[in-house]
Amino acid sequence: MIDHSLLHPTMTDEDILSGLRIAKENNVATACVKPYHTPLAKQELAGTDVQVCPVIGFPHGNSTTEIKVAEAVTAAKAGGTEIDMVVNIGKVLGGDWEYVTHEIDAINQAVTAHGAILKVIFENDYLRSEHIIRLCEICARLKVAFIKTSTGYGFVKQSDGSYNYLGATVKDLKLMREHSGPDVQIKAAGGVRTLDDLLHVMSIGVTRIGATATVAILDEARKRGIGNEPMTVTFKPMTEKAGGY
Numbered sequence: 001m002i003d004h005s006l007l008h009p010t011m012t013d014e015d016i017l018s019g020l021r022i023a024k025e026n027n028v029a030t031a032c033v034k035p036y037h038t039p040l041a042k043q044e045l046a047g048t049d050v051q052v053c054p055v056i057g058f059p060h061g062n063s064t065t066e067i068k069v070a071e072a073v074t075a076a077k078a079g080g081t082e083i084d085m086v087v088n089i090g091k092v093l094g095g096d097w098e099y100v101t102h103e104i105d106a107i108n109q110a111v112t113a114h115g116a117i118l119k120v121i122f123e124n125d126y127l128r129s130e131h132i133i134r135l136c137e138i139c140a141r142l143k144v145a146f147i148k149t150s151t152g153y154g155f156v157k158q159s160d161g162s163y164n165y166l167g168a169t170v171k172d173l174k175l176m177r178e179h180s181g182p183d184v185q186i187k188a189a190g191g192v193r194t195l196d197d198l199l200h201v202m203s204i205g206v207t208r209i210g211a212t213a214t215v216a217i218l219d220e221a222r223k224r225g226i227g228n229e230p231m232t233v234t235f236k237p238m239t240e241k242a243g244g245y
Contacts, residue, residue, distance in 0.1 A: 001209060031053065034055060072111050089127075105142050
């Protein structure tokens with residue numbers, strides 16, 4: 001259920017290798033990497049079940065559609081089997097739904113033609129509920145594999161002049177689950193840092209999370225006796241944030 005995130009801009013090749021070892025040791029779903037690390041990730045994860053997940057137009061979604069398509073195709077050809085793309089946020093906020101739909105469709109067709117699947121990142125912190133609902137409807141119609149809350153780097157200017165983000169909120173995840181249809185999976189990213197957070201979003205219908213705290217989450221799961229067999233668990237709900245849950 002975890003995409004182990006290796007996306008911080010300061011990460012060196014040595015940092016990436018260390019993160020890929022964590023991904024292998026914990027048998028996560030994917031290692032989420034910047035595009036230029038795709039060949040390295042494919043090499044290091046060979047022989048494991050861990051997939052390579054490059055990000056496209058990351059983190060602000062501002063590249064042209066043509067560049068995003070080319071970037072996605074290059075990533076898929078290099079070994080990426082799951083592609084996380086960022087929508088054009090300005091076009092979403094401006095209501096240019098024809099542009100937004102065309103771009104998602106073009107990238108989705110490009111990656112699926114190369115045997116990969118697409119996750120579409122909304123960056124919910126910048127959006128209102130009506131934007132999120134419309135994006136869900138578009139992605140369901142285009143049959144994308146996943147929709148995703150955030151990049152983890154979508155910092156919004158606050159009233160005091162500082163920059164912060166909420167990331168995945170329960171409110172938005174419920175909205176996404178309600179409006180995306182049964183065939184679209186949901187990835188929660190940004191702020192899912194504990195086992196309780198994971199269990200909470202899982203209870204809403206989330207099937208994948210993006211996390212840097214993979215080791216801490218799985219260590220806590222082992223402490224609670226969570227393993228390969230189904231079991232009933234309890235969790236502490238995610239902490240409410242201003243304007244969030």
